[in-house]
Amino acid sequence: MRLFRKIRKISLLLTGIGCAMISAAQAAPKKQPTTLQNTADSAAVAAQRCDLEIGRSMETFFNIFREVNLYYVDTTSPKKIVKIAADAMLEGLDPYTEYLPAEEMADFETMTTGKYAGLGALIRKSSDGRWVEIAEPYRGTPSDRAGLKAGDRILSVDGVDMAGREVAFASDRMRGKAGTVATLVIAPIADTTQTRTVRVKRERIAIPAVPYYGWVSDSVGRDSVGYIRLNSFTEKCADEVRTALNALQQQGGEAMRGLVLDLRGNTGGILGEAVKIVGFFVPRNTVVVTTRGRMPQMNSTYRTVGEPIAPTVPLVVLIDRSSASASEIVAGALQDLDRAVVIGQRSFGKGLVQSTRPVGENGYVKLTSAKYYTPSGRCIQALDYSHRNEDGSVGAVPDSLIASFRTAGGRMVYDGGGIMPDVRISPEYLGKFTAILMGLGYVDDFANRYAANHAPESDFAVDDTTYAAFCDFMDDKPIAFESGTERLLKQLRRMAEREKYADRIASQLDTVAAKIREDKRTELQVFGPEIREVLGDAVATRWFYDAGRIARQLRRDNVVRRAAEVLLDRSEYTRIVTMQNTDKK
Structure with a gap:
């Protein structure tokens, strides 16, 4: 009955809100409006109708929730019902809007920060499906220092048998509070007939956003073109790019003839980190991206802060069909500013910005709150989630609605679905x-x-x-x-x-x-x-x-x-960034 009273209390509160809205609407004094007043009053009436619809809808939802929890034939889980309802409610919006209950926030934090508390190893299911095994220990992490190797079979974690377990189950047992010890029994790949007990202290693991930087040799074997691979836009990834760029500049000196920034397969992340990275190559106070949403507080213009560290180094940005979100901000901004040659395939086309909002019980809703626009004014969102077909599907932006824009130097670029490269190269696939x-x-x-x-x-x-x-x-x-x-x-x-x-x-x-x-x-x-x-x-x-x-x-x-060829041919590089339009599709 306690649950019934709580639900009834909420339901009555919502009903009262709805009644208050109706009373307010009925008590509103009538005036003879001017044209401007008429417009304002129409907007006010529409807002009142919207508020009333919200109140009635919430009352209906809580009534259903109450009746199910009180009278359903079997025992129900209110928490599970709310999760199912939230997922169904958000499913029709876009793939990026979702409810994150408290137990899923750890994975969300790992995705955005690149950090988690654990042993520092990738794990996978063995090819026979019977065991979970080490796939790859990260360099310098607790698992690496403990001598774990790819292929080591995990027999148990803290006494829990891992035979037949799924990867997610094993991962949950291996993660934990930093400073605690995990006890693993493994069958080493070097001798699978023996077992070994390994005690590993969990630590705060930071997954590198820049797994590699180095040099691309030119036609005569000189290391003259720098290369930086950026895998994700996680927290402080710009610092990693800065470190790599400074190291290459110190190593190469005046012999450094260009830089390749590889964003292939990078699905994005934190917008602010993208702005910082663009700032390494363009002047202070340069507009990188603008966001526009329905709420005024979602409208922002992001500019570079601080002096660039490589303002004149010839630059190529690599993208492919998996480069999305923050990757497209970097590639699109540098292309619009005529600061880099973009090479590869058309990018994914995610021009939507997500924000997280607390919704109680330590959970959050991650929702699409704005669209972003590159310096030329183009939005590169490829799919129109606001206008769905009768079957619920969404379509790509049609050619008739694709608009042209001008870069800082006057080159033609287009919106309507991803960043189109300046130099297109067909993807290569494995057999x-x-x-x-x-x-x-x-x-x-x-x-x-x-x-x-x-x-x-x-x-x-x-x-x-x-x-x-x-x-x-x-x-x-x-x-x-x-x-x-x-x-x-x-x-x-x-x-x-x-x-x-x-x-x-x-x-x-x-x-x-x-x-x-x-x-x-x-x-x-x-x-x-x-x-x-x-x-x-x-x-x-x-x-x-x-x-x-x-x-x-x-x-x-x-x-x-091909990127190195463009960078080393200064006439071709200059022609592309000053004269060449991109393809429309």
Whole structure:
């Protein structure tokens, strides 16, 4: 009955608010309005109707909530019902507006700050699905210092058995308050027949936003073009970019002929960090982005603060279809200001700004509160969530509504869906067979074992002997588009044994099995060159962490190579940033 009284109290309060609105509307004195007064009064009436609709809707919601909790045949969870209702209420707005209850705030904090309290290791499900194992320890973190390696199988955490557990379950047990100790029992990848107990003190882990910076060699092998990879716009990521940029300038001096800022795959984050990064390359007090919302307090203009640290260094920004939000602010602002050449593919097209608002019980609603506009005035939002089709779907901005804008120097750029690069390069994709091998974890499984049994090599490459070993390793591994055939073959063998046909058809079944293995071997040879590269990347990650993998990939990255060509050809660079319009679509 206590719950009933609470709900009734809230319901009566909302009903009273609604009645007060009606009374106020009825008691309002009538005047003979002028044209301006008529407009103002119409707006006031519309506002009153909106308030009344809110009051009635909330009363209906609480009445439903009360009746369900009091009279539903089974016991209900009010907290769960509210979460379901909130999710359903927000679902029709846009994908970025969501309710974050208290228990989800830790993940939200990790996403925005890049920090969490834990051991500092990525984990994954083993390829056989039976265990959770270490995928990659971050350099210098508690897990790394404790000697955990990629492929180490996690048998238990603080006494809780991890057999058959999901990654999320294991992750929750490994995280905790900084300073507390996690006790892990593992089966080391180097010797899976033994177990080892490892006690690791949890710490506040900061995931680097800049996992790598270095140099791109020119045609004669000189390190003259700097390179910075920025993975996310988390808290203080601008400080990491500043550190990397200062280090490259000190190393390269006057020999530094350009800089590549790689935002590919960067889905965005904190707007303020994007503004700071643009400020490294343009004068103080330059407008970077403007936000406009329905509420006046959401309208803001963001300008650079402080003097730039690389105001004249030729600059290329790399984007792709996954570059979104803050990445598009940086790329769009530098393009509008004619300060950088943008290279790659059209970006994602997220021109919406989210804010968090407290809603009680330590929970928040993350809602879209504004749209952002680059210095030229364009909004690069690609999808129109405010006008849905009859089936609830949303459409892209039609060509007829795409508008043109001018950069600071007069070049033509367009809105209507992402940042269009100045130099477009078609994306390169892995073959389906290679992608399946990676997705099933076979590449990681082999790399784990190889790295554990070989000394690190700075110039490692997968030679014929190593690749032959990988092919042997793959012999008994089911692969997605063949697994159905292999499963049927196993079922046929079992059925044949039960029905006493096994001896008579064994040779035929063996022939079919051999044919399956032969087809797999053919695919391994056809896709051999790219499989060797991803194997090499995986092994380099085990030895030299994320930075080692990125450095290795740069040597064959055609987009980075094209960026270096543009930076080293000063006439082409100047022509692009002063004369070249972007494509409309």
